[in-house]
Amino acid sequence: MRAQDVVERTLAAAAHLHGCVVLVRESSEAVLRWANSTMTTNGHTTSGRVTVIAFVAVEGGTAAGVVSSSAAVTGAAQLSALVVAAEAAAHDAGPAKDAMALPEPSGDDPSWGDGAVETSIGVFGGFAEGLAEVLAGPQRQYGFASHELTTVWLGTSAGVRRRWVQPTGSVELNAKTPDLTGSAWTGASTVDFVDIDVVALAAEAARRLEWGRRRVELPAGRYETLLPPSATSDLMIYLAWSMDGRPAQEGRSALAGPNGPRVGERLTELPLTLACDPAAPGLEYGPFLTATRSGEGISVFDNGAPTRRAEWLRDGVVSELAYSRAEAAEFGTRFTPTGDNLLLTGGSGASIADMVARTERCLLLTCLWYIRQVDPTTLLLTGLTRDGVYLVEGGEVVGEVDHNFRFNYSPLDVVRRATEVGATERTLPREWKDWFTRAAMPPVRVPEFNMSSVSLGR
Amino acid sequence: MSLDRIDPEFRALPLTALADAALSRARDLGAEHADLRVERIVSQSVDLRDGTVTGVSDATTVGLAVRVIVDGVWGFASHVELTPERAAATAERAVTVARTLAPVAIERVERADEPVHADAVWVSSYEVDPFTVPARDKVELLGEWSQRLLAADGVDHVQAGVAQVRENKFYADLAGTRTTQQRVRIAPWFTATAVDRAAGGFETMSSLAPPAGRGWEYMTGGGWDFDGEIALLPELLAEKMKAPSVAAGAYDLVIDPTNLWLTIHESVGHATEYDRAIGYEAAYAGTSFATPDKLGTLRYGSEHMHVTGDRTVPHGLATVGYDDDGVLTGAWDLVRDGVLVGYQLDRTFAPRLGLDRSNGCAFADSPHHVPIQRMANVSLRPDPRRDTTTEELIAGVERGIYVVGDKSWSIDMQRYNFQFTGQRFFRISGGKLAGQLRDVAYQATTTDFWGSLDAVGGPSTWVLHGAMNCGKAQPGQVAAVSHGCPSARFRGVNVLNTQEEGR
Numbered sequence: 001m002r003a004q005d006v007v008e009r010t011l012a013a014a015a016h017l018h019g020c021v022v023l024v025r026e027s028s029e030a031v032l033r034w035a036n037s038t039m040t041t042n043g044h045t046t047s048g049r050v051t052v053i054a055f056v057a058v059e060g061g062t063a064a065g066v067v068s069s070s071a072a073v074t075g076a077a078q079l080s081a082l083v084v085a086a087e088a089a090a091h092d093a094g095p096a097k098d099a100m101a102l103p104e105p106s107g108d109d110p111s112w113g114d115g116a117v118e119t120s121i122g123v124f125g126g127f128a129e130g131l132a133e134v135l136a137g138p139q140r141q142y143g144f145a146s147h148e149l150t151t152v153w154l155g156t157s158a159g160v161r162r163r164w165v166q167p168t169g170s171v172e173l174n175a176k177t178p179d180l181t182g183s184a185w186t187g188a189s190t191v192d193f194v195d196i197d198v199v200a201l202a203a204e205a206a207r208r209l210e211w212g213r214r215r216v217e218l219p220a221g222r223y224e225t226l227l228p229p230s231a232t233s234d235l236m237i238y239l240a241w242s243m244d245g246r247p248a249q250e251g252r253s254a255l256a257g258p259n260g261p262r263v264g265e266r267l268t269e270l271p272l273t274l275a276c277d278p279a280a281p282g283l284e285y286g287p288f289l290t291a292t293r294s295g296e297g298i299s300v301f302d303n304g305a306p307t308r309r310a311e312w313l314r315d316g317v318v319s320e321l322a323y324s325r326a327e328a329a330e331f332g333t334r335f336t337p338t339g340d341n342l343l344l345t346g347g348s349g350a351s352i353a354d355m356v357a358r359t360e361r362c363l364l365l366t367c368l369w370y371i372r373q374v375d376p377t378t379l380l381l382t383g384l385t386r387d388g389v390y391l392v393e394g395g396e397v398v399g400e401v402d403h404n405f406r407f408n409y410s411p412l413d414v415v416r417r418a419t420e421v422g423a424t425e426r427t428l429p430r431e432w433k434d435w436f437t438r439a440a441m442p443p444v445r446v447p448e449f450n451m452s453s454v455s456l457g458r
Numbered sequence: 459m460s461l462d463r464i465d466p467e468f469r470a471l472p473l474t475a476l477a478d479a480a481l482s483r484a485r486d487l488g489a490e491h492a493d494l495r496v497e498r499i500v501s502q503s504v505d506l507r508d509g510t511v512t513g514v515s516d517a518t519t520v521g522l523a524v525r526v527i528v529d530g531v532w533g534f535a536s537h538v539e540l541t542p543e544r545a546a547a548t549a550e551r552a553v554t555v556a557r558t559l560a561p562v563a564i565e566r567v568e569r570a571d572e573p574v575h576a577d578a579v580w581v582s583s584y585e586v587d588p589f590t591v592p593a594r595d596k597v598e599l600l601g602e603w604s605q606r607l608l609a610a611d612g613v614d615h616v617q618a619g620v621a622q623v624r625e626n627k628f629y630a631d632l633a634g635t636r637t638t639q640q641r642v643r644i645a646p647w648f649t650a651t652a653v654d655r656a657a658g659g660f661e662t663m664s665s666l667a668p669p670a671g672r673g674w675e676y677m678t679g680g681g682w683d684f685d686g687e688i689a690l691l692p693e694l695l696a697e698k699m700k701a702p703s704v705a706a707g708a709y710d711l712v713i714d715p716t717n718l719w720l721t722i723h724e725s726v727g728h729a730t731e732y733d734r735a736i737g738y739e740a741a742y743a744g745t746s747f748a749t750p751d752k753l754g755t756l757r758y759g760s761e762h763m764h765v766t767g768d769r770t771v772p773h774g775l776a777t778v779g780y781d782d783d784g785v786l787t788g789a790w791d792l793v794r795d796g797v798l799v800g801y802q803l804d805r806t807f808a809p810r811l812g813l814d815r816s817n818g819c820a821f822a823d824s825p826h827h828v829p830i831q832r833m834a835n836v837s838l839r840p841d842p843r844r845d846t847t848t849e850e851l852i853a854g855v856e857r858g859i860y861v862v863g864d865k866s867w868s869i870d871m872q873r874y875n876f877q878f879t880g881q882r883f884f885r886i887s888g889g890k891l892a893g894q895l896r897d898v899a900y901q902a903t904t905t906d907f908w909g910s911l912d913a914v915g916g917p918s919t920w921v922l923h924g925a926m927n928c929g930k931a932q933p934g935q936v937a938a939v940s941h942g943c944p945s946a947r948f949r950g951v952n953v954l955n956t957q958e959e960g961r
Binding site: 029031033035036038039040041042043045047048063064065066067068069070071072074085088089090091092093094096097098132140142143144146172173174176185250251252256257258292293294295300369370371372373374375376377378380382383384386404406408409410413434450452453454455456457458 | 507510511512515516519520539559593596597653655656658659660662737738739741742744747826828830867871872873874875877879899901903929933934954957959
């Protein structure tokens with residue numbers, strides 16, 4: 001059954017309800033994976049899911065129930081069954097605190113009637129040729145390339161009919177010396193793989209392995225540290241995920257101050273702006289909101305609401321926190337949906353090479369790994385450096401630290417203490433890329449990054 | 459186990475016809491091995507904030523997968539449509555994938571043999587299928603828990619919820635194995651928060667209840683005392699709010715099973731996965747310091763350390779009758795007398811270690827993912843000679859900390875350097891507990907930490923804990939796994955003060 005028919009027939013089956021949202025997702029994903037310089041698991045999969053959200057008038061308000069199924073839709077009876085189940089779930093749930101009238105449509109979506117867009121293994125055409133060359137090289141190669149196209153159709157009983165195609169692509173390349181004592185990483189996010197030069201990525205990794213020919217041992221301690229864009233992104237994503245308004249209002253977040261949320265508090269004199277923006281060129285995400293669950297900052301009652309640019313930090317000041325429409329009404333503030341990209345801007349035009357060149361002594365990181373929250377009151381995070389910590393002295397890389405470090409540091413302190421921020425570029429967040437690939441970040445210099453202990457892991 | 463416990467909706471699927479169609483097509487096309495999996499996974503989550511429902515959500519995932527070996531090369535394909543025609547076409551796609559990859563496949567697949575298990579049925583151990591309980595009853599129970607917590611002094615906010623899964627798998631292969639299985643698991647949770655606006659701080663405390671391979675009976679006292687825990691939690695939280703900050707330094711730790719399970723998961727469970735040890739996960743989840751060349755010689759920990767892998771422990775989240783290679787599961791040693799002696803394997807990895815049988819660790823989390831080697835229940839054995847109590851372990855510590863409940867965790871990609879926090883930390887002074895401490899994290903290198911293990915508690919201290927959401931592979935797969943362990947004592951472990959770390 002066509003996705004549009006799934007939406008219309010489900011809404012028809014739900015006509016007796018207070019309201020209904022139908023979300024159809026069809027995903028197509030092509031992947032290449034390699035290890036020990038040979039291909040391991042490759043594939044092309046397609047999958048789909050129909051989600052039905054029933055809104056039911058109950059004593060005390062409106063209730064919501066969510067039911068979804070990945071089964072292929074072969075008849076209308078299946079859709080009626082989903083509506084019945086969602087209606088039952090709503091009755092069982094009882095009145096929802098986030099109940100609101102569904103958003104009204106804002107004009108026609110000309111792409112509504114279009115079908116699903118599929119990727120294929122062919123998307124890797126030129127990339128695969130380059131990869132074959134890389135795998136034949138002297139280093140041991142490990143990595144993963146993925147291209148996914150997800151088509152979403154959203155229909156609501158308020159009349160919203162929207163369709164969006166979300167491309168998500170990334171490549172990660174991990175090169176090791178034949179004796180496995182050296183390891184380097186490069187990665188990139190992409191819409192279509194046309195812009196990915198895997199031979200150049202491998203050459204960059206090889207250059208880093210070359211830096212590793214000279215090894216130095218360093219103790220744990222606080223070091224001036226250059227965070228490259230990937231490392232910056234993984235820390236800033238955690239910060240953005242911690243910008244929910246409700247916990248800040250209720251005093252249970254690092255963004256809570258003694259007199260309410262820390263909105264308006266200046267973190268830095270640098271004019272740094274941290275934002276999500278559905279229209280960011282090359283990093284676009286859906287212009288309308290879809291939600292299959294309610295939680296802090298998100299509500300199933302907001303399905304179909306337009307997304308917008310939200311500035312979590314603006315010119316160095318805490319600016320916005322995430323609120324669903326119901327939370328915005330509760331706390332007397334503006335509806336602020338979270339987004340599916342993250343941009344940190346406001347630095348200079350300096351590249352990381354420029355920043356290395358004007359450094360007396362510091363650590364240059366590659367990326368971060370296994371980041372977890374240690375203390376929610378300060379947003380203290382722990383994690384590890386991975387695949388290359390390089391020592392910079394006298395304006396150039398002079399060697400590689402012969403181990404990794406465990407760090408303990410808050411992303412709020414990255415913003416507060418940054419002494420230099422360079423040019424923003426598109427990057428791949430290594431830690432969070434399973435959930436979040438669209439980021440543009442600058443390199444950041446932090447004067448005393450806390451390398452808490454030495455990790456012997458390489 | 460009786461046949462009729464298998465979900466009738468799953469039984470009603472044309473499983474035999476799908477198997478016949480897929481396997482015969484694969485054989486006709488020249489596959490030397492083919493297997494078909496049909497899966498139906500239903501899940502439900504119920505979530506509340508401050509006693510009010512924020513969501514009741516049900517999800518179903520169904521599909522079939524065909525895996526083949528053609529001329530020593532793997533092929534895999536899956537589909538959502540459960541018809542014999544589609545099963546045959548999917549088998550054909552899997553064969554095409556194998557033939558396409560043949561030119562770039564350097565290694566030929568060799569697999570360990572496995573006896574044929576014809577028409578085997580296996581159902582996990584539970585009493586009440588959670589999907590037979592009305593969601594309204596679940597909301598009521600969680601609401602009542604929330605209200606009890608909210609009514610207590612010092613509790614400002616409560617979040618609570620329960621996740622439930624029923625997983626049905628049908629497996630058939632060309633050798634003649636056919637298995638039909640059903641597993642049920644449940645993960646209840648709640649967290650109480652205390653806010654001190656004047657001091658600008660807050661603290662949380664969460665339930666220590668493990669997720670378990672159990673049914674709804676778990677929620678009403680079958681395996682965990684929720685009422686007792688809810689009664690004690692507010693007082694413990696209030697004490698934690700007022701507790702002094704820890705002085706950083708080396709301490710003897712007595713670690714409760716509710717915390718130690720996660721340290722075992724990260725520092726032993728993942729480190730003894732054979733695919734990691736040989737580099738398959740190097741670019742993502744990582745490798746392992748415990749490489750196969752050290753098998754039989756690596757001093758992992760002290761002589762008190764005896765770690766087993768199993769897929770058989772009752773109520774274990776990784777417990778299953780037959781794995782996704784059609785292997786009858788069992789139990790084996792990973793670390794014996796402190797020495798690395800084993801790995802977690804599938805049928806492809808077993809021959810590489812010179813073993814003639816797999817130990818049953820193949821698992822795929824969905825019909826749309828290829829089976830990979832996944833974690834068994836990896837557990838630390840209690841003292842087999844003496845039933846030492848936790849109090850006795852504490853009595854042997856002059857200056858130390860008793861660590862209860864898991865919270866934050868992080869470990870490096872070779873499983874060397876880790877840092878954990880917890881729900882509660884009690885100061886030990888002169889062999890006795892002396893009130894809670896705040897801001898504690900312990901940090902160590904795996905082999906140093908396990909080398910400092912100087913006593914394990916007896917069987918009466920043993921608890922089966924675990925996780926619903928262990929991640930691995932690209933594209934990512936999620937698996938549930940349990941870890942049993944006694945209380946245990948470690949000497950001279952580095953403890954951080956997290957406030958100082960953040961300065």
